Amino acid sequence: MATYLARRVLLMVPVAFLVSVGVFLLIHLIPGDPARVMLGESYSPQAYVELRHRLGLDQPLPIQYLDWLGGVLHGDLGQSVATGQPVLVLIGQRLPATLELGFAALLWSTVVAIPLGALAAATRGSVVDWLATTLGVVGVTIPSFATGLLLILVVAVALRWLPAGGFVPLTEAPRANLRDLVLPAITLGTFSAAVTMRYTRSAVIDVLHQDYIRTARAKGAGRLRVLNRHAMKNALIPILTVLGLQVGNVIQGAVVTETIFAWPGVGQLAITSILARDYPTIQGIVLMVTVAYMVANLLVDVAYAVVDPRVSYA
Numbered sequence: 022m023a024t025y026l027a028r029r030v031l032l033m034v035p036v037a038f039l040v041s042v043g044v045f046l047l048i049h050l051i052p053g054d055p056a057r058v059m060l061g062e063s064y065s066p067q068a069y070v071e072l073r074h075r076l077g078l079d080q081p082l083p084i085q086y087l088d089w090l091g092g093v094l095h096g097d098l099g100q101s102v103a104t105g106q107p108v109l110v111l112i113g114q115r116l117p118a119t120l121e122l123g124f125a126a127l128l129w130s131t132v133v134a135i136p137l138g139a140l141a142a143a144t145r146g147s148v149v150d151w152l153a154t155t156l157g158v159v160g161v162t163i164p165s166f167a168t169g170l171l172l173i174l175v176v177a178v179a180l181r182w183l184p185a186g187g188f189v190p191l192t193e194a195p196r197a198n199l200r201d202l203v204l205p206a207i208t209l210g211t212f213s214a215a216v217t218m219r220y221t222r223s224a225v226i227d228v229l230h231q232d233y234i235r236t237a238r239a240k241g242a243g244r245l246r247v248l249n250r251h252a253m254k255n256a257l258i259p260i261l262t263v264l265g266l267q268v269g270n271v272i273q274g275a276v277v278t279e280t281i282f283a284w285p286g287v288g289q290l291a292i293t294s295i296l297a298r299d300y301p302t303i304q305g306i307v308l309m310v311t312v313a314y315m316v317a318n319l320l321v322d323v324a325y326a327v328v329d330p331r332v333s334y335a
Contacts, residue, residue: 026319055102060072115290129214213271
């Protein structure tokens, strides 16, 4: 296991490097100039030249990238063009809110999707199965921004049950924080819940046709016991794979969800940084997201051996 983990961690390095190169090149293809954005509508040519020199934007692209990469290797993601603050500090200020929202979205999608998918598989062809399949299709089809706006119109505006947006830190007011968290978490987790539910249903249906399931039924085991003790245990491997992939969907969806609900996380920071042509902040956010996605998939691979003792990484 230790050798496998070491090999996987080493493989993360070239992947992160290639992603950083690709993002660096794509960012510089975006129309616009950070210096012009910072100076506003009226400025002197000399001020423009001096600002570009101070930001290092007058250097060739390979030099700019190598300077940024050298800073990353020393734990420095550079300084924000828009605010002048260190990028690491900016991300650190926004990260707790994003982690809270992402964890809540994954938790709600997992708690809803896995039992519903297993129940749909166990009652295949029934009304419950039809409803679960329909909800899965609807959840995958509707984009997150439409889900968020619909929840705001119905739950926040029409029914006035929950606030339409805002954020209060958990340490300051736990109840207000949880109240603000409900709608963004449902919005962000709906797509993941639909995908996980559909894969859970398919995985459990495949397992229910295995010979050992027939043997358990022949021995007199009830439907619930067969589902919990035999079917779900052996269907967890593909379900874990899907859950690992949903981390990417949650990170991607957080950009839209945080913007809709005024949630001050990394996703909202990414939007403001793109609009301000804040190259260092965008690169730092993408690098962080890349590492988080790779770590999530590594944890899923490790979980395989925990769930199924037959899996070995020797």
